[in-house]
Amino acid sequence: MLTGTNLVYTKQYNLRIVHEVVRRFGPLTRADIAQRTELTVQTISNLVNELLALGLVFETDRRRQKRGAPSSAIGINPEGAFTLGLDLDRDHLTGVLVDLAGSVRQRQHVDLDFPTPMQALDLMVQTAESLMAAEGLTPEEVSGVGVGVPGPMHRAADGQGYVVNPKSFPGWHDVPLAAWLHERVGIPILLENNATAAAIGERLYGAGQQFRTFFYFYIGSGLGGGVVIDRQAYTGFTGNAGEIGYLPTVLSGDPTGTDETPHVGTHFRLPRLYQLLRSEGKDARTPDDLARLLSEGHATLLEWMDDAADHLTGLVLAVEYVIDPEAIFFGGRLPERVIAGLMERVAAHLPKRRIQEKLAGPRHLLATAGADAAALGVATLPIYEAFAPAPQVLLKKAAART
Template sequence: MLLSATNIVKAKLINLWVVFETIRMHGPIPRTQIAAATGLSKASVSNLVDELEGYDLVVAAKSRDRRVGKPPTPLTINPSGVFTIGFHFDYGRMISVVANLAGDVILREVVGIEQLSPSEVATLISSKVESLVTESKIDRARLLGVGVATPGPFGVEGISPPRLPGWDGLELKRRLADVLDLPVVLANDGQCAVTAEWRFGAARNLTNFVYVFIGNGLGSGVMIHSAAYGGGSGNAGEFGHLIVVPGGHACSCGNRGCLETYMSVDSALRYLASHGVAVESIEAFESDFSPSHPLVSQWLDEGVEPLRLGLHTLETLFDPETIMLGGDAPSWLIDEIMQRLGSLYPSVSGSRSEHPRLMSAGLDHDAVARGAAALPVLANLNPQYRELESELVSHMQRR
């Protein structure tokens, strides 16, 4: 594909996003300070703010300026301007959240599910969207879209997430497009987690970092210049399929020695089962076990070094400001892994950053669902996530 020059229309969309993000991160903020922060002219800022106000995305806030004369009008995000719904689907459960434009969770639900096909999950999500709209009492006309986080990889024949044989997230998106009269944005759980941490969590001041997601499987999300990197087919960040022990444990992808066969909740449950201890779910693993359990300790002894090798690879490839460790795994497990990792291998990364090379994620187990809920906003406003034609404009005009 040939590179294309940035035209006037695209430049305007970029500037619109820059102004929106400046207001989101620093509001309430007057137009003059937006101009100073972005380098745009006051006239350009005024026109862009007028457009955002026309879409009900930003509103005037009450001024705190006590000086004589008319103070400048500060601007802030309008939380009720639009709403989104995020779904995090994984083995055994589905987490759903309704979020406003500021990313605040208005309603959260968790439902247990059996192993379902993409068509069955699409039917479940379709009915759940309507019930969530009703229960949250949001204006259906202001529902911008639905974001869905599922385990990856996507569209790779013969490779499925742990405990979800034959699963195909792309098929789910196609099914949802057939049953929902809403835009649907799909990403893997690592990409959604890194997005949530960047917008709402401990990474709000970072632009280049990696989130390692420990759940049933093992994944990662890579943030490069404030954009979650998806790769050529949406499968970037499948950290769990990095081979760290050649000829090691068999993986569902067909290879041997993949990292998630050593470090994931699924690998822990398989290790326990191989020693005669059956555990039915992540919840049971979280409540009934601890790092002091002999079998858990033995599993950690085997898995921490492969993880340390994997983290070194991430640092060498991406030179991140930091690597965050989080996910659906029990908090006691993530804390123990952080402690056992100790000193990381020397690498090209870390010496110049003011942040620790490895840190715990700031958000709880809803991080992936919140990141999924942010996807429709990014897909409509951020030119790095969207096609040139603005779905947001057409959506707003239909209201």
Template structure:
């Protein structure tokens, strides 16, 4: 895996809403671009032959042959079989070698730590989950380190087969230096965590590259890599956990904004009913996240003899048509609908994705109610309306998303590292 670290992200293009195709360059200086594009083409379209890769990427057959040979030698792709197409000898097809690389994802929030070990295909090989209650940074990092070693040991791997570990935390995240996201700054929702150097703390305990992201952005990366992002290039991701977050993917790439916190919709100011009193500290809510605030819903349910202390616990009372949950859903819809209509106009996504730890039944209810409500709020009919869809990655979206970060960093094409001169010569 050591040789892969020198590869740098390069660009790719989405040709349509339903078919993803990549184009490369035959420039010698863009070798890293071509490795990444070939890797991504195999991932998206396997089983695929060398000739098909050449046609899709506009690279020469010789360039494809060289790159494929290097990727096979590195155990990242493999020959998957043979395909007969017309006369002549059958062509050899290629696919991802799932066991060529692994990575760990750690999704931490105020109420839990979920850890997953995924392989190069995105399959979850091992999983661990711990219920928590507002852990300190020191407690959380100790449990993270223990989880990394447990996940790797359970799969009987050595650390040199692991590309790295990703950490997902509720935003906002603070970038301290050299564009490296190494600290958190969310004291209201995460008391005691302000300016905590989580990456540095974990790196002293685990000998792996560590990546830190807003968990909603990371979940969006996971959906782009393994889910709906295979079909569409631009989408907005809503992450429903103990709190509410958002992530943005534009033209196939996560858009993080100037400070790395684009999509952080939980802190968007909202208009309030003066009678409401259910903010973080019992005060009138001032932003969207306080209207969503699950601990307040748990408290109300417990006061009515309903046991609930995790998102998963909401499925049963919702199925029983709990008035409390229905009222909560109505409040969330009232506050979220105008924001989603704004997202339609500001970002123009193909899809708005609903994911996270809320039970599927509640996500479907939110989608149905929001779809109706947003149609009432538009000032005029639109020619295109983004679909509202439930995420395909599942309830461990944030954990799988942050597990994707080390692999994404190594292998995903990215638009930022080709010079303007090179860009002008890339075939698109």
């Protein structure tokens, strides 16, 4: 069905545009905002006044212009909204409390060893309550909670998010984590694949701001990916776009897709790497341990990096040919030095494996948010949902769902 729009939805879209411009480039005068958005000064004045009334922006001291009276500048009000981000994986839970400007106000991290769903739920509730208490906030003062989980996941017709038996989380099949958490904390919950969440964080607050289209390789307890197209996160039909770690390593694998099928992401599971290193008598349980072993030039870790880069090169080429992005980011739980080492190895492989007809490839960049990328990304989900200038806001059906 072709869906039209009207002035109500156009106004909502323009509000988001103004908010995004102020967030990225502010503080700005109303005239500056009008110039950047190509909207009239009167329209901008009306929209800014509405954002001021909502407490989402504030007016700074007046600036002296070249001509005429001084003009005040508009900036994002950090106190305008607070959100929580909870990044859950097999080996950790990281929680952050973020303000509207994207600054992390509070952070907590705990190492885990394969928690059950109820153990994880209890810890997430405790973490959320502790973060709010540390900032002196009540649940009513928090706009939403973003939760990052390993994929795959499923969004049901009722909008609820379910964890669907990720390889790194046996026993987590069809866990209604979002509904459980909402019942316990009383705050709106948004569940997202942690790789997509990391990509959203990079898009809003990192180097991803300068690109319209990019892919994000996320290495956590396995390998995942996040897709951003035309500055919007693309999650696909079931919410699992970018789950590149589930690609088979060989075409002769089990066609039924059972556990016997060898997947490329298996190589990137950090718990398996830790176990391998411990079998050699090395203390390896956290990313910091990997950084230490790399500085020591540990042979097994270097061999793992060589093999990982070989797998990663084929995936990079697949992303190039299917999406043709401007940039590819590499990030996740690995230490930056390990990720940088993987990038160097991939760069060395690409000229030999890329087709000659492809004259240029995307830029390869180290993600800027570090090990907290997914936590920061999911914390921004409520803000992203509410304020990102997504084109679907213009559609009546889409607007009716929000």
